[in-house]
Amino acid sequence: xxxxxxxxxxxxxxxxxxxxxxxxxxxxxxxxxxxxxxxxxxxxxxxxxxxxxxxxxxxxxxxxxxxxxxxxxxxxxxxxxxxxxxxxxxxxxxxxxxxxxxxxxxxxxxxxxxxxxxxxxxxxxxxxxxxxxxxxxxxxxxxxxxxxxxxxxxxxxxxxxxxxxxxxxxxxxxxxxxxxxxxxxxxxxxxxxxxxxxxxxxxxxxxxxxxxxxxxxxxxxxxxxxxxxxxxxxxxxxxxxxxxxxxxxxxxxxxxxxxxxxxxxxxxxxxxxxxxxxxxxxxxxxxxxxxxxxxxxxxxxxxxxxxxxxxxxxxxxxxxxxxxxxxxxxxxxxxxxxxxxxxxxxxxxxxxxxxxxxxxxxxxxxxxxxxxxxxxxxxxxxxxxxxxxxxxxxxxxxxxxxxxxxxxxxxxxxxxx
Numbered sequence: 001x002x003x004x005x006x007x008x009x010x011x012x013x014x015x016x017x018x019x020x021x022x023x024x025x026x027x028x029x030x031x032x033x034x035x036x037x038x039x040x041x042x043x044x045x046x047x048x049x050x051x052x053x054x055x056x057x058x059x060x061x062x063x064x065x066x067x068x069x070x071x072x073x074x075x076x077x078x079x080x081x082x083x084x085x086x087x088x089x090x091x092x093x094x095x096x097x098x099x100x101x102x103x104x105x106x107x108x109x110x111x112x113x114x115x116x117x118x119x120x121x122x123x124x125x126x127x128x129x130x131x132x133x134x135x136x137x138x139x140x141x142x143x144x145x146x147x148x149x150x151x152x153x154x155x156x157x158x159x160x161x162x163x164x165x166x167x168x169x170x171x172x173x174x175x176x177x178x179x180x181x182x183x184x185x186x187x188x189x190x191x192x193x194x195x196x197x198x199x200x201x202x203x204x205x206x207x208x209x210x211x212x213x214x215x216x217x218x219x220x221x222x223x224x225x226x227x228x229x230x231x232x233x234x235x236x237x238x239x240x241x242x243x244x245x246x247x248x249x250x251x252x253x254x255x256x257x258x259x260x261x262x263x264x265x266x267x268x269x270x271x272x273x274x275x276x277x278x279x280x281x282x283x284x285x286x287x288x289x290x291x292x293x294x295x296x297x298x299x300x301x302x303x304x305x306x307x308x309x310x311x312x313x314x315x316x317x318x319x320x321x322x323x324x325x326x327x328x329x330x331x332x333x334x335x336x337x338x339x340x341x342x343x344x345x346x347x348x349x350x351x352x353x354x355x356x357x358x359x360x361x362x363x364x365x366x367x368x369x370x371x372x373x374x375x376x377x378x379x380x381x382x383x384x385x386x387x388x389x390x391x392x393x394x395x396x397x398x399x400x401x402x403x404x405x406x407x408x409x410x411x412x413x414x415x416x417x
Contacts, residue, residue, distance in 0.1 A: 024337045033133070033145075034096060036126050042096060042117040050117055057147050058092045059170065062130065062159060064141040066100040067110035075140040075158060076114065082166045083116060090169065092147075097129050100139060144171050163305050186303065191319040192221050195303075196267065198296060204288045206268055215288055222317045223263040224339050226326055229301060229311040232281035233258035240327065244312070245286060251334035262317075264338060266407050269297055271309055297303065314340040331389075352396060359409055363398060366413045368405050372398035375406075386411055 012050050034042065034052045041049035063079065065072035079095070086093045097117035101107040107203035119126055130136075134143045134155065142157030154160065154171045161168060164179055196204060196217045203214040207351040228244065230237040250267055255262045272278040278292040290297055300306075304324055305312050312326030322340050323329065328338040361374045367388055375397055384397055388411035397406045 016110050030060070030145075033124070033130065036123055039120065039123060039126075043111075043120055044117055045111075045115055054098075057095055058094045059090075059147060060145045061093075061095040062098055062134070062143040062145070063095055063116075064098045064100065064131065064136045064143070065110075065135075065139050066102070067106050068102060069139060072140040073110075075162075076110075077144075078165075079142070079161065080113070080115060081163060085166050086169055087115075093169070098127055100127075100131075133385055146171075159307075162307055163302055165302065183303075187321070190321065192225065192315065193217055193319075195227075195300065195315075195319070196220075196290065196296065198294075201294070204290055205282070206288060207286050208283050220265055220267075220288075221319070223265050224317060224322075225262070225315040226266040226288070227269050227300065227304070227315065228266050228311040229269045229271065229304075229309050229313070230281075231273075231309060232277045233269070234309050240310045241285070244310075244330060245284075247330055247335050248286060251338045254335060254338065262339070267375070268314075269300055269396065271297070271301075273285045316341075359396075360414075363412055364415050365398065365407060366415045367407070369401060370400045370405070370409065372405070372412070374409070375399040388412075 032039065034055075036107055040053070041051050044050050063076070065076060067073065078281070082096055083093070095114075097111060097114055097116065097118035099107050099111070099119065099121055101121065104121050106138060111118055119130075131306055134141070134153075136143075140158050142154075142161065144154035144157045146153070157171070160171065160176075165308050168175065193202075202218070203216050204216045206213055223363075230241060232238075244266070248264075251264045266287035268282060268285060268287065270278050270281065270289065270292055272281060272292065275292050278289075278347060282289050304321070306313075306324075310327055311324065312330065313324050314322040314329075316322045316324045316339075326337075326340060329340055329345065332352075333345075336348060337344070359374060363372050363374075365372055371380050384399075384406040386397075386408045387405050397407055398409055399406045
């Protein structure tokens with residue numbers, strides 16, 4: 001089973017949703033999915049057994065995951081909060097864990113943190129059947145079954161909850177349409193002030209220094225702003241942040257020299273786990289930050305559908321979103337990506353295409369043992385993760401036709417044969 005990657009963001013959750021109201025799911029349907037010929041019960045967190053038929057009439061989420069994959073642990077932690085909030089209001093919601101853990105002890109260690117039911121680890125046949133029925137190729141995966149068997153299944157529960165959290169309940173088309181309408185209205189009315197402030201706070205934190213601690217958000221209006229979603233514990237963030245610091249200084253120097261009134265700023269939107277980690281991480285940054293633990297942090301992540309960190313969202317001088325792919329543009333074009341607009345990106349793509357015309361079609365790279373071929377969108381290329389710098393690329397790349405190895409042309413270290 002492959003694991004789910006998180007370098008790509010999505011405009012809408014990939015969920016197949018249903019219309020209608022909560023009805024009655026037949027116990028025979030649930031039994032055919034969750035029971036076996038030798039077992040008519042599920043495990044509970046207390047160690048007791050819960051009859052499958054007791055789930056009749058409930059909205060049931062099947063959580064496919066494993067303790068060995070960090071993304072499963074992260075999503076499970078979020079789902080616990082949503083589950084407990086829903087269970088306090090809507091007792092008809094239940095979750096059943098379908099384990100891909102490597103052994104019983106791993107299952108027990110992971111399940112010990114879960115407040116819901118589970119398929120017994122020993123029932124391999126049922127777990128295999130569920131994975132096959134719902135075409136589970138990546139984890140974590142959350143499949144939501146509506147009580148009425150005539151209603152469709154929600155196959156993209158992970159994406160849905162990552163984006164909307166508890167607001168997604170009851171996971172119907174009507175509810176999704178309401179949320180999408182709210183999103184559209186929020187985007188149309190988006191300004192820097194309503195993104196970054198609240199009634200109690202109209203400022204962001206300045207870089208750690210003795211003379212200034214707060215910067216009014218109003219002073220940022222009219223600038224190009226990067227919202228940097230990151231955290232100290234995140235290894236990709238640790239790798240990308242030094243690069244972004246370097247590019248930040250170069251962009252600031254460029255706009256200062258231009259003297260045309262433009263300016264660029266970055267605001268850290270932290271996912272650090274405590275104040276000390278936030279303070280340590282922010283202390284090495286030259287830009288601004290939202291205070292640790294602000295409620296706007298979670299709302300911003302949802303508003304911009306941030307599925308993974310680091311993510312760099314670029315806002316234009318009018319406060320509207322230019323792109324959510326600032327990290328990729330920085331990796332591809334460095335400081336030349338500024339101001340990140342479609343017209344600038346199109347110009348850079350044309351320049352890259354012209355540059356590629358002068359590159360050799362075949363190379364031997366010291367970091368790989370096969371010959372590499374120049375590839376583009378038109379001849380087998382496209383979005384990829386560079387095997388040298390581990391950052392995303394697109395368009396032109398050097399590609400190994402034998403094993404799929406791909407590398408940015410700027411990361412190639414040619415060797416003679």
